[in-house]
Amino acid sequence: MGQSIDSIDFRRSFTPGIRDSMTALNHATQRRLLSLPQIPSVWEGDRRPLGAAGSSLLASDNTGMGSSPAEGDCVLWVDGSQGIVRAMDMVPPTAGPETVVRTLLRAIEYPHSPAQPARPQKIVVRDREMQFYLRGILQELDITLEYVPDLPLIDEIFQSFQTAIGSKPPNLPPQFTEELLNKAQQLWEDAPWTLLADHQILAIELNQWDLGTVYASIMGMLGMEFGLLLYRSLESLQRFRQRVLDDDSMERMEEAFLSQDCLFLTYEAQRERDFPPSGMLRVFPPVEDYEPVFGSLHPLEGLRSSLYEEEAQAFAVVLEALHRFFKQHHNKLQDGQFPELSSRYKIPGLGEPAQTISVKVSTLPDLAEELFAMAEDEPDLPMIRDDLIPENAFLSLGVMPWDTLKLVRSQVKYHQTAEIAEAGEGLPVVLVQTSQPKAKALIQELQTSGGLRGIGFNPGADSMMGEKYDLGLFQAEDDTLFLFGEFGDDDPVHVQARKKWDQRCKKTKGYCGLLIAKGVTGSSKGQPKITDMIGLFEVHALSASDLGLGVLERQFVADWF
16 A cells, blocks of 8 residues: 555646755656757856845836845846847745756746747856756756856846946935834834725825825735825726726736826735735734835836835825824724714924924715725625645645556545546646645545535736736635635746646546645655545636636735725
């Protein structure tokens, strides 16, 4: 009963919390790369630290959305013969050398325009460790690999990055930075998202800095995105809400997002957070775990993660006014209450000459009812849980040969069966390998939900980051959806794994499986033995149309109403 299932072709595309050293490309990938034309070009490759400022600059250039990532390294592959960048990625400083390979594979198969897919004749690097690491990976691809002390084209590109970084204005006016950050921390401690949902709008009369009344929407009651939006007009707020409810495509959602006319403050997590299943947070992490990011959205300017002097002055006054309002009316806003309230405050402004600003803050209960009714008219949004897959589990897409499947069926302690005709190389499966107690808890969770109905993939998007995803979902018999993977649309490893998944499911007439195993910390990690296998769910493969969810937008939908 200790038979190995090494024959299972598990194409790993998502491994939360685990980073394995890549030693060789699989044979299918090698054949795919060798089928591409080889061009007489010399490519340069390197990985260099840029720091937070450089990371932010590159993210803005690459996505067009002005995101503000943490400090990181830039992986760059360029065609020295043609003088063009074929692929570029920002990676965390702690990321392993496999990130260099992933970017290289994109440079070969999915290069930036105008380059075409191709293999180079030669690759040169200036790092001995990188040369050693790449040697074993490229040996079957007929690509010459050499060490050189200098990379002139990459040196020139990084020099231009540094020049751009040095000329980039600061995100906040230096004379107001400390005050704004202090007030951002003050708002975090007030935790207004524990009192107000984002449709409960506050009107703030400023009548300064070309701003009359701004309309504040608090984000964070569902514990997903914390922050504050200050719309410059009521029309912009209402128009944006309606467009998001009406549009379901990624392109139209991005267009709606960029059409907003507002200032914003968001709190970006410095590390990943685990959310409780309900999505509701009762205890909030300390502000030290978050970085306040100020910025502006405008239909013509787009997104800008910075404030100019007058915007900074206005934002500081608004934050102080809100702090006083929440302190004064905290009890009246508890338990979902949103009565008609209005208070005026005299607040010292920033800058010279010193002045005192009279600010009026008011609730808008009628508008809150209107916005809530808009959402109620829409179909109920699905609740997608992301707490099923245990932390540090090994997860992969692959195929289980039919003879191995027969053994597994007879050995697993829990088996949800289906009538599946044997066709193709085997049953496409999602493998989840974790510890034995966690594996049993995962099975129990699915049983509590009536069993597993199917496994599918659905498009997802994050308009703030300008990213698209392929979301792996388990659907239980009680309609509960569990997220098991979030894959980037530009990840070549997942693109190929997903393509094979679809092909295999087609051959099995729409059937697939979920295999749950123990032994994630042992020698059988990623290749469980028969004795490691605990549960097998044989289910339907669900298409995006079967799921009927449309594009799942991370920022807008998850934190609304």
